[in-house]
Amino acid sequence: MKVLENLVYTKTHEWVRFEDETTALVGLTDYAQQTLGQLVFVNLPQEGDETVTGESFADVESVKAVSDVYCPVTGVVSEINEELLDAPEKINDTPYEAWFAKITDITEKEEFLSPEEYEEFVKKEME
Amino acid sequence: MGSFVPATDRDKKEMLSAIGIDSIEDLFGQLPQDVKLMDGLNLPSGMSEMEVCRKMEGIAAKNTVFPVIFRGAGAYRHYIPAVVKSVLSKETLYTAYTPYQAEISQGILQSIFEYQTMICELTGMDTANASVYDGAAAAAEAVAMCRDRKKTKAFVSAAVHPQVMETIKTYCFGNGMELTVIPEKDGITDLNFLKEHIDGQTACVYIQNPNYYGSLELAREIGSIAKAADAKYIMGVNPISLGVIKTPEEYGADIAVGEGQPLGLPLAFGGPYIGFMACTKELIRKLPGRIVGETVDFNGKTGYVLTLQAREQHIRREKALSNICSNQALCALAVGVYLSAMGAEGLKQTAIQCMSKAHYMANQLEAIGYPVINHGEFFHEFVTISKVPVEKVMSALEEAGILGGYPLTGERAGQILWCCTEMNAKDDIDRVIGILREV
Numbered sequence: 001m002k003v004l005e006n007l008v009y010t011k012t013h014e015w016v017r018f019e020d021e022t023t024a025l026v027g028l029t030d031y032a033q034q035t036l037g038q039l040v041f042v043n044l045p046q047e048g049d050e051t052v053t054g055e056s057f058a059d060v061e062s063v064k065a066v067s068d069v070y071c072p073v074t075g076v077v078s079e080i081n082e083e084l085l086d087a088p089e090k091i092n093d094t095p096y097e098a099w100f101a102k103i104t105d106i107t108e109k110e111e112f113l114s115p116e117e118y119e120e121f122v123k124k125e126m127e
Numbered sequence: 128m129g130s131f132v133p134a135t136d137r138d139k140k141e142m143l144s145a146i147g148i149d150s151i152e153d154l155f156g157q158l159p160q161d162v163k164l165m166d167g168l169n170l171p172s173g174m175s176e177m178e179v180c181r182k183m184e185g186i187a188a189k190n191t192v193f194p195v196i197f198r199g200a201g202a203y204r205h206y207i208p209a210v211v212k213s214v215l216s217k218e219t220l221y222t223a224y225t226p227y228q229a230e231i232s233q234g235i236l237q238s239i240f241e242y243q244t245m246i247c248e249l250t251g252m253d254t255a256n257a258s259v260y261d262g263a264a265a266a267a268e269a270v271a272m273c274r275d276r277k278k279t280k281a282f283v284s285a286a287v288h289p290q291v292m293e294t295i296k297t298y299c300f301g302n303g304m305e306l307t308v309i310p311e312k313d314g315i316t317d318l319n320f321l322k323e324h325i326d327g328q329t330a331c332v333y334i335q336n337p338n339y340y341g342s343l344e345l346a347r348e349i350g351s352i353a354k355a356a357d358a359k360y361i362m363g364v365n366p367i368s369l370g371v372i373k374t375p376e377e378y379g380a381d382i383a384v385g386e387g388q389p390l391g392l393p394l395a396f397g398g399p400y401i402g403f404m405a406c407t408k409e410l411i412r413k414l415p416g417r418i419v420g421e422t423v424d425f426n427g428k429t430g431y432v433l434t435l436q437a438r439e440q441h442i443r444r445e446k447a448l449s450n451i452c453s454n455q456a457l458c459a460l461a462v463g464v465y466l467s468a469m470g471a472e473g474l475k476q477t478a479i480q481c482m483s484k485a486h487y488m489a490n491q492l493e494a495i496g497y498p499v500i501n502h503g504e505f506f507h508e509f510v511t512i513s514k515v516p517v518e519k520v521m522s523a524l525e526e527a528g529i530l531g532g533y534p535l536t537g538e539r540a541g542q543i544l545w546c547c548t549e550m551n552a553k554d555d556i557d558r559v560i561g562i563l564r565e566v
Contacts, residue, residue, distance in 0.1 A: 046276060066443055
């Protein structure tokens, strides 16, 4: 399981890469994609959608289940990674490049976990 | 036996004490005394089999069953090959209504898979579901599956079946879609109105082809208008007509739906019927209801499974695309057997017979002063004006054991919607003409 140093994480297994104070990319962690198994479909938000901290803004579908992806910040979707719509397997192959959406105008954030804290959190979850 | 008794005395006692009362009488204490049944049900004593038969036959005899029918308007009398009933009555296939468990029976799943495949071939679409309750439900579900956050308007032709319109209205009211009725002009959908009013928020355009009045719509043009506005194009079709008319796919439809009753289901006083739904592969994840797929098992043997269930009501209820997506498994089986028995050629012959008999009848009616008001082409239904009061026409036909066309109402009062199928012999048509000449 890979955890990158330059990102922050959530307890619902999203990673967040801040470009500046109010702009961030959001994706699913390596641990999440491993647990979900092979992903066959992804539903992304639409550009211009407003997101709310802790609320579902996308979902991913594996062969037998659909799982919600939660947005860890309150803001506006300024860009979505359309590549994923045609190739959801990219989330499995390169989870930390397969960002879901770029959120701008961020007004509120979740309490994030540092890479170390996230690693610790996952270890506990796996026990 | 325990599992057949829903609540034991101890269960009841615990439940009553949990809500703080002592007895069942207290629970129903709110009800007025006179609505309670005090002395049990007043049922007559048992009857012998012969007595029951006699009684039931007596009730059935109160129905008027017409040997000759010239009425359609959404429910059609067609020839049903004997093999349909024969296969359907096999008790192994007479399963409970909707099969829920994916692994319950490979036979049932295969029969649904075959049905889906035939619906795809019939409509030209990529994928079909295991069916829904009826054609009106299929139409409304199709409209609902086009809705997204930015597209919330639905345009529906005024020339669709009135009950389909009512069902779509109910759905739109429920899910917050704005419904615009495209008026009819000369008995078909008014293209100019659609062109002027369609916009970027339009989720879909729904038409019926042939429409409620039997006329063929300018289906390709309507599809182009929908496409130009980036809206989905839904066509409701009579499946028999697809034996001679272009498929929804050829008209550029994204979704094809319809009432499957003409495909091997008897009229049966209006039900149970079956709604079929088919769509392009881009929309497969929005298609509600069960979808059976074909796969191979661990040993490489063919197997059938319920697939793409992830957005279904029994998996993610709150995000399910539909909550009435039970299918009509036995009716789907009937459709599958009917289509296999008829084959492509049989279906084509049926469609040609329907169409040519309707056109023969229309000509004969015109000749005796019942002008046809369909401006363009029609399939097996058409509308005439009646020179004498419609009631008089109908009762004259009834006396001869003939159910006449459907008397239209509202703005179309005084008009009759006639239908011919392969079941109407030329002699019957000539008899109708003879009677109407005398009225």
